Amino acid sequence: MGEDVCYQPPVGYVDEPYMYVYDAFQAGLTDGGTYLNQTVQITGDYDFVLRRIVGLDSVIAPTGQFRWRGPNGENTSNAPVTVGTAQRDQLVLPEVVFPRTSQIAFDLYNTQRRYANGNNALVPVYQSQIGFAGVRRRQHGVMPTAGNFRRIPYQTLLTLQAYGQPAVIAAGAGGFGPQSVGNALTASLTIDNYDLEVCMLQFVDTNSLQTGAGVIPNGLNYFAVTLYNSALSALTSGYVLSQFVSDGVPFGPVSLGTPGQVQSNTVVSPTLYSIGALVPPLVYPKETQFRVSAVSLMGNASVPYLWSPTTASLNILLTGFQRIPC
Amino acid sequence: MLTIDGFDYNINYRALCGYYDSAILDQLDAIRKTNNYQPKYYAVPESGSVVVPAYGAYEYQVQVMRGTVIWGFVFYNASGAYSYNIFDSLTGRVASDGVLSSGTSPSQWQGQVIFPTAYFVDAAGLLSVEIGSLASTDSTVNTLQMVLLCLEPVKGCVDLCQ
Secondary structure (H helix, E strand, O other): OOHHHOOOOOOOEEEEEEEEEEEOOOOOOOOOOEEEEEEEEOOOOOEEEEEEEEOHHHOEEEEEEEEEEOOOOOEOEOOOEEOOOOOOEEEEEEEEEEOOOOEEEEEEEEEOOOEOOOOOOOOOEEOOEEEEEEEEEEEOOOOOOOOOEEEEEEEEEEEEEEOOOOOOOOOOOOOEOHHHOOOEEEEEEEOOOOEEEEEEEEEEEEOOOOOOOOOOOOOOOOEEEEEEOOOOOEOEOOOEEHHHHOEOOOOOOOOOOOOOOOOOOEEOOOOOOEOOEEEEEEEEOOOOEEEEEEEEOOOOOOOOOOOOOOOEEEEEEEEEEEEEEO | OOOOOOOOOOOOOOOOOOOHHHHHHHHHHHHHOOOOEEEEEEEEOOOOOOOOOOOOEEEEEEEOOOOOEEEEEEEEEOOOEEEEEEEEOOOOOEEEEEEEEOOOOHHHHOOOEEEEEEEEOOOOOEEEEEEEEOOOOOOOOOOEEEEEEEEEEOOOOHHHHO
8 A cells, every 4th residue: 555545635635643632630530430421622723533542441440431422422332332451442433523623522431540650549640541543634735745755764763851750749649640740851853954754653761770669560651742743733632641652563672571670671562552653644844843742650759659760761763754855 | 665544553554465454454445534424333232231151142133224334343351252243134144253262361352353344234234243152151240242343324324325
């Protein structure tokens, strides 16, 4: 399947990868509850084309259920469907267009928010989100696929370094999630030679200073991130778990480790969600910037987390093409 | 050249001629962008309280809209092994059948199982689902559900299709 037969938006429209995120902590959910008619609001500037729903297992218990509704309010299932591990990553076929200012509505049955600090529930760091992935579509544009150029494969690595959560989070104060963290770090890559077409991202954690007890269990995230396009417009509606936008497939051998053991060069959540591709690819013209912002989901050593690495790096592997004019 | 176009976000996917994934995704390509269909899921059983007896079977008939297409399923089972059979009630034509074993890891069957060919349900709109237990103990509540992944004609389009 070459580019010539790849999906193209309708003539006169431009697609851009986008993800709306529903954060269970921010929504004020509690575990074991049933929450009907939860909504994610589609912004007023773009239509949204829904193609995938990820992260259900981070919000709903293994025996919990989920049901979502289309743009006209119609239920998409005859009954709430059990999530388990089987439905945590749902492909939406056919794609569903949500007009601007509409809502994605859904019901949650038997919630169970995922959090990152193991058995210590005093200050849980919630990693409990549902990501609605697809594209946002706007009129009056041209897809940046036209022009005379040839593609040269390109790959580069950006590194973010982060420390534990701010110490203002006191033990026993409740919890927090990605959207409540203020200290974001930003990595950027200035495109100074040829236009860059970014096709996929891989987030690789490096935790050289961890000790045996300081490891986030497998399947959890060190970071929540947001991406930006060449106009520095965010491509997620908030900070999303890095596993939602990172392809977990490693390049070559990777030590996955197990909880309680030191990990190194671990690709984030290698098997949870296979969603690392940017569809359609993001094009960054010369003299613009590729940018990623990240917030740390790690605990500070001053509060009693089971894991509290003193430092960790987030390596962002960009894969794509340089466009050489011809 | 990466072969990603939004339908399957998996970057491991390669459009290799003759391979199963390529073939079935190619068949579904025609319907993924249709605007006269909408996604519809049918949960069988609807209630999580259903128990399938050891070596017994659970049978269910799903009434779907005329013109519905079924393209895959998801089978959630926390433990035990089951056989399944999805067929058109009117014609008896089998859409899919097989044996699903959770074994020690239910994640073996996570995700959608996509049919080799999308199946148009007959005009009667009745699908039968049989789930047979291969386990020596009864299933427990809330541990078993098959979700049929369908495309349903958008209201108003049905008559135009006749």
